[in-house]
Amino acid sequence: MQKAVVLGGSYAGLFAARVLSDHADEVVVIEADGQVDGSAGHGAPQRQQLHALLGMGHTQLEVQFPGITRELVDAGALLGSGSAVRFYVDGEQKADVPGDQNQMIGATRPFIERHVRRRVLEIPNVRIQAGRAQDLIIRGSRVVGVHYSAGKATDGTSGPGSELEADLVVDAMGRSSRLGAWLQNHGWDAAPTERMRIDLGYATATFTRGRELPDTVIAHATPGPASGYQPTLCEPGAIAAVEGNRWAVVVSGYAGHRPGRDPDQFRDRMLRCVAPLQEIAQSCEMEGEVLPYSFRESQRREFSRLTRFPGGLVAVGDSVSSVNPIYGQGLTLAALQAASLSAHLRSGVSVHTPAWDYFRRIAGIVDAAWSLSTSADLAQPHVSGPYPRGYRFTRWAADKITQASVVDPIVNTVFMNVLHMRAHPKSLTRPRVLLRTARVLATR
Ligand SMILES: Cc1cc2nc3c(=O)[nH]c(=O)nc-3n(C[C@H](O)[C@H](O)[C@H](O)COP(=O)(O)OP(=O)(O)OC[C@H]3O[C@@H](n4cnc5c(N)ncnc54)[C@H](O)[C@@H]3O)c2cc1C
Structure with a gap:
């Protein structure tokens, strides 16, 4: 490949760029939202919420960026395993998991992403360019480039329009990606989208970290079967010890029980959660505001169910699937899809033909994540389906x-x-x- 263009320079886009740098002479990432200099923009507002990186996500991070765990820890992240990482169901602490199998990083998402971005920018054939992708350029049966507006003025208006030719275009524009609409405008079908309405509310706040809970990096509490998955025995919530001697704390709830901005209510919820959250509520100071976030529905776009698709085009990350964040799967899915893209490209197929092999590979991964999160969501009385077979x-x-x-x-x-x-x-x-x-x- 001469040139690959990645639309969106957030977590999935950065992983895709990393993988593509092994296969293309030049990789250009077009990011709409001020990511070029590494500052956090508004393109992915969920960034401010506590993000947990699952074990497989951590493995993939280290596979694509060897040595990054060390860099993160040296810069202030915490690494926890054994009893430093605790999971609770209905208020009861779960049995210990041996060795490092439970290892997790305590760090905020912007912190991890900044390190990933820096590593990507160190790759000589990758560059990140400010701009908003506006359409695909399709010739015959393949995507040959993109239209985009260059840069972004401080008043929010876009700069002049430009075109970029590419052998492969990667949609990493997140869950509101317009790829389906663009394809339809060019006479192709959009991927069928499955949705599950869950009406989840999330809120994250940061607390100072002192001497309390010296042996804790992560604690995570969810309601379970004993309470019918309701917050009656214990409020759902999680904490992570993160860089800068702080605790990131999240509380959540469904439908009428969604958390708001009120700091007192936030603390009340923490006090109705498990011991580590109670201790932080009682002894630590909240820094800044409570940041709420509404997550209406899980969705997945099923590219493998299409019968026609142009060559030279794939999608990664939330533009493919975006599931209930409580299970912390999004970053790991993005990394696993990048690994699938790598396997697909290594198989030697022409990127100019439809990437069915790639879409089949990721269908299995997305299906596993979807079945895990939605089967738990269906236990909520307000979630009305669709119910899978069995x-x-x-x-x-x-x-x-x-x-x-x-x-x-x-x-x-x-x-x-x-x-x-x-x-x-x-x-x-x-x-x-x-x-x-x-x-x-x-x-x-
Ligand atoms: C409340 C909440 C909590 C979460 N917690 C976790 C967690 O604990 N663990 C976990 O693994 N995942 C979590 N997730 C999921 C995670 O945030 C997403 O899976 C992840 O951000 C997906 O990355 P992405 O790059 O696909 O999309 P995004 O991060 O959404 O980024 C999309 C990027 O595309 C850019 N863009 C959009 N349109 C254009 C355009 N036209 N041109 C150029 N650029 C464009 C945007 O500016 C943005 O930077 C959570 C999600 C939410 C909502």
């Missing part, structure tokens, strides 16, 4: 396995491998896991 059995089995994982390290290890996206959710229904679950629950 949902009642899956729900029943998931409840039992969750209960067993609270007390049993073996079941919890399998469970956490799925949660960290190191294993497919199907591994939870292996006979030996189900047998162990039955035994654990019978003796409890």
